[in-house]
Amino acid sequence: MIEQPITEPEAGNARQASDPAQDGSSGLESIAAKLENPAFLLLLLALATFVLYIGTLSFQYVWDDNAQIVNNPLIRTWKEVPRAFVSDLWFHSTRNQIYYRPLFTTWSTLNYSIFALKAWGWHFGAILVHILAMIAVFVLARKLGLEYWTAALAALFFAVHPVHVECVAWISAASDAMVTFFFAMSFAAFLNSRKPEGVHWLAWRTASLLLLACALLTKEMGLTLCALVAVYVWLFPERRGSSRFQVFLQGVLVALPYGFLTLGYLVLRKFALHRVTGSFDAAHGFADMLLTWPMVLYNYLRILVFPLGLTGLYYNPYVQRPGFFNFWLPLLAVAAVAVGIWYWSRRTGDRVVAFAGIWMIVTLLPALYLRNFSNGDFVRDRYIYLPSVGFVILLAKVIRFLPGIRVAKPLTWQIVTATILTLAYCGGTVSQQVYWGSELLVFARGYQLYPDSAYAAVGYAKELAKRGGYDRAVDLMSQAIKKHPETVPAYFFLAETYTKAGDKADGRAMLEKYLTMLPPEQVSEVSQTDVAGLLGQLGDYDRALAICSKVLARDPDLYSALYDCGNINLLAGHYREAESLLLRATSAAPGQANPNYFLGRVYMQTGRPAEAEAAFRRAIAIAPQIYDYHYWYGRLLAQRGDIPGARREFTAALELNGESAEAKAGLAALDNAR
Numbered sequence: 110m111i112e113q114p115i116t117e118p119e120a121g122n123a124r125q126a127s128d129p130a131q132d133g134s135s136g137l138e139s140i141a142a143k144l145e146n147p148a149f150l151l152l153l154l155a156l157a158t159f160v161l162y163i164g165t166l167s168f169q170y171v172w173d174d175n176a177q178i179v180n181n182p183l184i185r186t187w188k189e190v191p192r193a194f195v196s197d198l199w200f201h202s203t204r205n206q207i208y209y210r211p212l213f214t215t216w217s218t219l220n221y222s223i224f225a226l227k228a229w230g231w232h233f234g235a236i237l238v239h240i241l242a243m244i245a246v247f248v249l250a251r252k253l254g255l256e257y258w259t260a261a262l263a264a265l266f267f268a269v270h271p272v273h274v275e276c277v278a279w280i281s282a283a284s285d286a287m288v289t290f291f292f293a294m295s296f297a298a299f300l301n302s303r304k305p306e307g308v309h310w311l312a313w314r315t316a317s318l319l320l321l322a323c324a325l326l327t328k329e330m331g332l333t334l335c336a337l338v339a340v341y342v343w344l345f346p347e348r349r350g351s352s353r354f355q356v357f358l359q360g361v362l363v364a365l366p367y368g369f370l371t372l373g374y375l376v377l378r379k380f381a382l383h384r385v386t387g388s389f390d391a392a393h394g395f396a397d398m399l400l401t402w403p404m405v406l407y408n409y410l411r412i413l414v415f416p417l418g419l420t421g422l423y424y425n426p427y428v429q430r431p432g433f434f435n436f437w438l439p440l441l442a443v444a445a446v447a448v449g450i451w452y453w454s455r456r457t458g459d460r461v462v463a464f465a466g467i468w469m470i471v472t473l474l475p476a477l478y479l480r481n482f483s484n485g486d487f488v489r490d491r492y493i494y495l496p497s498v499g500f501v502i503l504l505a506k507v508i509r510f511l512p513g514i515r516v517a518k519p520l521t522w523q524i525v526t527a528t529i530l531t532l533a534y535c536g537g538t539v540s541q542q543v544y545w546g547s548e549l550l551v552f553a554r555g556y557q558l559y560p561d562s563a564y565a566a567v568g569y570a571k572e573l574a575k576r577g578g579y580d581r582a583v584d585l586m587s588q589a590i591k592k593h594p595e596t597v598p599a600y601f602f603l604a605e606t607y608t609k610a611g612d613k614a615d616g617r618a619m620l621e622k623y624l625t626m627l628p629p630e631q632v633s634e635v636s637q638t639d640v641a642g643l644l645g646q647l648g649d650y651d652r653a654l655a656i657c658s659k660v661l662a663r664d665p666d667l668y669s670a671l672y673d674c675g676n677i678n679l680l681a682g683h684y685r686e687a688e689s690l691l692l693r694a695t696s697a698a699p700g701q702a703n704p705n706y707f708l709g710r711v712y713m714q715t716g717r718p719a720e721a722e723a724a725f726r727r728a729i730a731i732a733p734q735i736y737d738y739h740y741w742y743g744r745l746l747a748q749r750g751d752i753p754g755a756r757r758e759f760t761a762a763l764e765l766n767g768e769s770a771e772a773k774a775g776l777a778a779l780d781n782a783r
Contacts, residue, residue, distance in 0.1 A: 422555025
């Protein structure tokens with residue numbers, strides 16, 4: 110059962126005894142007795158976490174999922190796994206990124222071998238990784254000396270905190286949960302190796318280093334564990350009474366193997382990436398970063414303490430002219446929290462409090478090199494996933510130190526407070542995870558909260574264009590370019606939208622402008638196939654097919670190349686080639702709707718209406734929200750004399766795009782034929 114907290118110094122470093130009769134909680138005794146078993150406790154927390162996130166099993170692939178999963182031929186066979194260790198995360202697209210995460214790619218290969226492209230299976234895997242991270246938090250908290258129920262509260266808060274929604278509901282962000290699991294377990298193994306009574310210290314230290322290697326190969330956040338080892342030795346020296354220099358020297362010596370391993374990782378990373386500065390922002394220097402850090406840290410504190418208004422698309426541009434609200438107030442708020450944690454630690458003598466506070470800032474350091482990101486894209490929920498371990502430890506300690514009030518004893522007051530907070534977190538998690546259900550929801554949410562973000566505006570416009578809302582899409586993209594003319598991808602997507610809307614002259618002009626602005630390091634197989642696809646829509650088939658030939662020669666299994674090049678051959682009237690490529694695309698990505706839709710178009714052109722109908726129905730079953738699918742299926746049904754079916758599909762098309770002259774004309778033709 111939950112014991113009352115010890116209020117003496119080092120209170121969090123010992124398990125406490127309890128007497129149910131004394132604190133009036135005998136009614137909870139039987140439940141608490143079962144929960145005293147860590148295996149039962151963690152199983153219960155795991156089940157609760159799974160139920161909390163069960164809705165994500167119906168979510169689609171969104172954002173980077175398309176590049177890292179759907180359009181990644183190298184996760185489809187174990188033979189390609191070694192390549193992940195010598196290339197960038199996006200090695201199938203470009204070798205000029207800054208992300209080296211081979212173990213995450215290996216995890217993706219495992220997922221694909223089990224679930225193929227069934228999105229629910231990947232979301233199931235993301236939930237499991239989050240549960241593993243929660244278990245690691247409990248283990249770490251216990252190894253840090255937290256008493257049983259404080260550690261349990263920390264694990265509970267970690268499991269349900271809304272700020273973790275991004276890392277659970279978005280498959281591509283599962284790397285943060287993975288690195289947190291390896292990181293926390295590595296540090297727990299390190300703590301085991303320091304036990305004076307331990308006879309297997311070398312085995313534990315070796316296990317700690319192996320787990321660190323896994324963390325480093327999962328995500329860059331692993332770089333900070335070496336520093337935390339040194340900090341912990343400084344706060345908790347093995348020999349009392351040592352001088353500061355001796356403690357410092359001891360910390361350096363203990364951290365040395367971790368430092369060598371981290372250095373080896375950096376060498377391997379440099380070899381794999383070839384170019385580690387490809388995404389640096391040359392327009393902003395260290396001074397701009399320094400002025401922006403208080404706002405970034407303040408926003409991270411805000412979403413930890415008040416996790417409302419969460420999105421994957423925060424927009425906080427560089428602070429170049431410091432003012433009260435964008436610099437001094439955030440600086441004072443961050444400083445106040447830091448001083449508060451320091452005072453709490455000094456007042457109680459609880460050095461775990463200080464260490465938890467240091468954990469929060471040290472593990473966030475890789476995300477504070479702002480030049481690695483586009484201007485404004487500095488704050489992301491996934492970057493606070495690992496640092497939040499320190500936060501939930503502090504929060505659990507706060508709850509366990511709450512005193513009693515007139516109407517409630519300390520234990521009762523602690524239970525009530527923890528329950529209210531847990532229910533609030535669960536409500537926030539359930540209500541905000543829905544915004545990751547589809548790309549439309551992701552970008553609509555981002556644009557709603559941060560309309561000045563070019564990335565959010567362009568992404569939202571792309572989704573509107575998919576649904577036939579071309580005028581609104583063109584308006585949004587044009588505004589984004591006007592506000593942020595340096596946003597190169599916006600020019601391509603605007604060209605694509607113009608073309609889809611039938612304005613090929615503006616589409617061609619915008620495409621040529623995009624090509625002149627595209628930096629050489631951003632040219633990849635994927636970007637080339639995108640350009641080829643748009644050239645095909647503009648009628649420049651020779652140029653488009655020449656690009657296709659080069660890309661497919663380099664990577665014959667790249668989904669986007671198969672799909673785009675199949676579509677180009679369809680437009681060019683090369684139906685046999687189109688059918689062959691599109692069939693390969695459906696084989697490479699069986700869960701994708703577009704190849705089936707264009708196969709239906711091929712079958713219509715080659716006089717195979719039954720096969721065309723089957724292809725259109727597959728596409729609509731996968732993505733019923735796409736205007737073109739319903740419109741062309743309606744045309745096919747009209748040709749086959751199925752007037753009710755054609756009317757149904759034209760009506761569905763108009764529901765998606767009420768301004769469609771084509772769908773209106775289709776309905777009018779059906780009325781005239783009666």
